[in-house]
Amino acid sequence: MARYELVKGSLALITLTNPPVNALSSAVRYGITEKIKRALGDPKVKAVVICGENERFCGGADIREFAAPMRGHSLVMLFDDIEAGEKPVIAAIEGVALGGGFELALACHYRIAHSKARLGLPEVTLGLLPAAGGTQRLPRLIGIPAALELITTGHHVSAQEALKLGMVDQITDENACKMAVEFALRAVAKPLSSRRISTLTMPCPPNLDALFEAVTMQVQKKARGVMAPLACIQAVRAAATLPYSKGMKRESELMASLFSSSQARALQYCFFAQRTAGKWTLPSGAQWSNIKPRDIRRAAVIGLGTMGRGIAVSLARVGISVIAVETEKKLLETGRQMVIGMLERDAKRRGVTASLYLLQFTLSLQDVKDVDIVIEAVFEDMSLKKRLFRDLSKVCRPSTLLYTNTSGLDVDALAGVTDRPHMVAGMHFFSPAHVMKLLEVICGPRSSSETIATAMSLGKRMGKVCVAVGNCPGFVGNRMVKTYTDQANFLLEEGATPEQVDGALEEFGFAMGVFRMSDLAGLDVGWRIRKESGLTGPDVDPKDPPHRRQGHRYSPIPDMLCEQGRMGQKTGCGWYVYEKPGGTEAKPDPLIQKLLEGYRVRYSIQPRKISSQELIERCLYVLANEGFRVLEDGIAVQPEDIDVIYLFGYGFPRHRGGPMFYANMVGLGRVLDRLEHYHHAHPDVPHLKPSQLLKKLVACGSPPIQKWKEHIKTMHSHL
Numbered sequence: 276m277a278r279y280e281l282v283k284g285s286l287a288l289i290t291l292t293n294p295p296v297n298a299l300s301s302a303v304r305y306g307i308t309e310k311i312k313r314a315l316g317d318p319k320v321k322a323v324v325i326c327g328e329n330e331r332f333c334g335g336a337d338i339r340e341f342a343a344p345m346r347g348h349s350l351v352m353l354f355d356d357i358e359a360g361e362k363p364v365i366a367a368i369e370g371v372a373l374g375g376g377f378e379l380a381l382a383c384h385y386r387i388a389h390s391k392a393r394l395g396l397p398e399v400t401l402g403l404l405p406a407a408g409g410t411q412r413l414p415r416l417i418g419i420p421a422a423l424e425l426i427t428t429g430h431h432v433s434a435q436e437a438l439k440l441g442m443v444d445q446i447t448d449e450n451a452c453k454m455a456v457e458f459a460l461r462a463v464a465k466p467l468s469s470r471r472i473s474t475l476t477m478p479c480p481p482n483l484d485a486l487f488e489a490v491t492m493q494v495q496k497k498a499r500g501v502m503a504p505l506a507c508i509q510a511v512r513a514a515a516t517l518p519y520s521k522g523m524k525r526e527s528e529l530m531a532s533l534f535s536s537s538q539a540r541a542l543q544y545c546f547f548a549q550r551t552a553g554k555w556t557l558p559s560g561a562q563w564s565n566i567k568p569r570d571i572r573r574a575a576v577i578g579l580g581t582m583g584r585g586i587a588v589s590l591a592r593v594g595i596s597v598i599a600v601e602t603e604k605k606l607l608e609t610g611r612q613m614v615i616g617m618l619e620r621d622a623k624r625r626g627v628t629a630s631l632y633l634l635q636f637t638l639s640l641q642d643v644k645d646v647d648i649v650i651e652a653v654f655e656d657m658s659l660k661k662r663l664f665r666d667l668s669k670v671c672r673p674s675t676l677l678y679t680n681t682s683g684l685d686v687d688a689l690a691g692v693t694d695r696p697h698m699v700a701g702m703h704f705f706s707p708a709h710v711m712k713l714l715e716v717i718c719g720p721r722s723s724s725e726t727i728a729t730a731m732s733l734g735k736r737m738g739k740v741c742v743a744v745g746n747c748p749g750f751v752g753n754r755m756v757k758t759y760t761d762q763a764n765f766l767l768e769e770g771a772t773p774e775q776v777d778g779a780l781e782e783f784g785f786a787m788g789v790f791r792m793s794d795l796a797g798l799d800v801g802w803r804i805r806k807e808s809g810l811t812g813p814d815v816d817p818k819d820p821p822h823r824r825q826g827h828r829y830s831p832i833p834d835m836l837c838e839q840g841r842m843g844q845k846t847g848c849g850w851y852v853y854e855k856p857g858g859t860e861a862k863p864d865p866l867i868q869k870l871l872e873g874y875r876v877r878y879s880i881q882p883r884k885i886s887s888q889e890l891i892e893r894c895l896y897v898l899a900n901e902g903f904r905v906l907e908d909g910i911a912v913q914p915e916d917i918d919v920i921y922l923f924g925y926g927f928p929r930h931r932g933g934p935m936f937y938a939n940m941v942g943l944g945r946v947l948d949r950l951e952h953y954h955h956a957h958p959d960v961p962h963l964k965p966s967q968l969l970k971k972l973v974a975c976g977s978p979p980i981q982k983w984k985e986h987i988k989t990m991h992s993h994l
């Protein structure tokens with residue numbers, strides 16, 4: 276796990292060998308400890324270089340080991356030994372030096388980084404803090420403000436930024452290990468005392484209290500209820516106010532308070548869930564590792580509305596040439612200007628040249644005949660989409676793959692009108708498509724594995740987190756979200772206010788509650804979908820009373836708002852009132868209060884005081900319940916897929932892990948009990964009826980989430 280070589284007669288080269296990221300597992304910690312001891316004890320050795328195999332220094336502690344109490348060699352002791360040693364130790368950083376990996380580098384006397392390396396202390400994103408001396412050494416090296424920023428956000432920095440901040444001593448375009456060996460030979464003659472970071476005097480700014488207060492407020496605002504960033508601040512404060520050994524003690528105490536917290540467990544689950552979700556498998560046995568995706572160079576985007584523009588930008592910025600098609604000159608020109616502006620702003624932010632030469636705008640569908648793929652992003656109107664897919668069949672060469680960006684319509688129905696149903700699938704981007712990280716890839720029953728592999732690989736190339744899901748109305752994300760918004764609406768009918776429901780959800784950790792989110796997205800989006808599915812508008816069965824549709828409880832309140840022109844932020848009012856159309860400051864609106872009171876009187880609903888507990892349970896347990904149904908129906912293959920969709924597409928708080936992980940944390944038995952209770956109280960809401968899978972899991976003793984897949988296997992997969 277760590278290789279030892281003597282080079283140039285007097286240098287010990289220690290190489291971490293734990294692919295893929297040389298994580299500091301117990302075996303690696305043992306290996307380094309032994310090799311360092313050997314190097315420091317060997318009189319032939321004058322200096323030591325530490326590097327990582329496969330051009331990666333080290334990705335940090337082995338996160339998998341955090342599931343159990345830490346055993347084996349201590350990083351803190353190892354790092355203290357390296358720093359205190361009388362021989363210069365140089366870290367040769369290629370690829371990454373993250374978390375414990377960067378802390379290892381901080382314990383070394385010098386750091387040489389390759390110009391493409393990335394460095395940082397991302398522990399906070401895992402619900403932890405850099406507890407191998409990171410919170411004590413980094414502020415001593417680069418100052419408190421910069422260290423606080425890096426430690427509380429977990430941001431990685433480039434080698435160039437690291438050099439500017441003083442995190443590394445030198446950067447190189449050559450092999451960092453080779454450079455470090457040459458550097459080490461020169462370092463032998465130099466004194467080490469000023470190179471031991473733990474002994475440096477802390478550079479303290481005068482207004483220390485004000486600085487810590489400001490950062491605390493910033494963190495509390497950005498990550499409400501999240502523990503780790505606050506613990507990071509306390510640890511850095513200890514570095515600023517206590518001697519090193521006492522600061523280390525404080526760092527360790529704070530780490531102990533985080534280590535087995537539910538937030539740390541959730542955040543570490545998110546890390547692995549994101550990686551698990553990318554590894555798709557189809558019932559045929561085709562999977563991410565055995566199907567080669569097509570190489571995509573030319574794409575067409577049909578429709579230059581909000582979605583189409585974002586998709587065009589996402590494609591062009593990764594070097595794919597894009598033909599964007601619109602039906603009217605004015606729409607085309609507006610779209611063209613918007614796409615160019617977005618691409619230019621994006622390039623400016625990234626310090627690169629905008630790849631405008633990759634863009635072509637046209638009114639003629641014929642122009643897409645030679646592209647590798649088409650992504651359709653027209654209105655959510657099935658007949659319009661069908662017409663387009665028929666035309667695309669005729670226009671495109673036989674090898675062109677066709678994707679739809681529908682947010683919930685039947686992908687197979689579109690495939691069915693083409694001459695190539697196996698080459699059709701869904702690519703459901705989230706708005707704005709050039710910003711949002713999630714991509715749901717929808718596998719129709721006839722989609723080929725190559726069609727899916729290509730969508731997943733293209734999504735990854737565009738920087739998206741991709742999840743393969745089955746084809747059903749709303750797929751995974753929107754199918755589930757309907758149950759959540761329905762509950763929120765029912766809660767209004769029963770006595771809650773939008774600000775009460777949103778307050779509870781925001782307290783739980785959502786950046787925005789359901790009603791504020793709906794105002795931001797526009798109430799007309801859901802209205803159009805409800806009209807299309809006959810839940811409101813002229814297609815409603817006249818026998819249905821206003822609060823019942825298709826045999827179930829229905830809340831017409833959102834439709835009433837739309838009928839009054841209250842479409843959300845864009846019209847200056849929706850569930851809240853705003854300072855102006857397009858305004859963002861949501862204020863409770865007395866008119867909504869009146870509307871709700873009138874509604875309750877009309878339908879003889881006695882309003883009641885609803886507790887935050889009920890608000891959260893009804894909104895979130897119903898969401899997880901639908902998630903269990905999604906798994907049961909084979910629309911998603913594993914709970915991680917659902918959680919990743921909710922983390923990246925719907926703003927579910929990461930420190931809660933996602934709806935399925937949250938249900939697991941609460942306890943499946945409790946979730947089942949509460950759903951039974953609420954379903955008993957509201958028998959006309961079928962989504963509150965506990966799913967078969969939930970019952971099955973509880974009957975099996977509520978296995979941990981990683982084991983659910985074994986119980987789902989018996990059911991039918993739609994992927």
Ligand SMILES: CC(C)(COP(=O)(O)OP(=O)(O)OC[C@H]1O[C@@H](n2cnc3c(N)ncnc32)[C@H](O)[C@@H]1OP(=O)(O)O)[C@@H](O)C(=O)NCCC(=O)NCCSC(=O)/C=C/CCCCCCCCCCCCC(=O)O
Nearest residue numbers: 298334335336337338344345374375397406407531534550
């Ligand atoms: C940027 C990356 C490193 C690489 O990215 P990429 O190239 O895209 O590759 P990935 O797909 O992400 O990863 C490839 C596979 O590698 C796995 N992986 C990656 N990193 C790790 C890791 N650190 N540990 C384990 N596994 C890792 C990944 O899952 C992939 O596997 P697979 O193919 O899916 O199977 C990127 O991977 C990345 O960002 N990685 C994470 C970097 C990171 O966050 N590092 C910080 C880790 S935490 C840390 O370092 C902490 C240090 C302090 C330790 C102090 C210990 C003291 C403990 C005291 C405890 C006191 C409490 C006692 C209480 C008690 O016990 O009672």
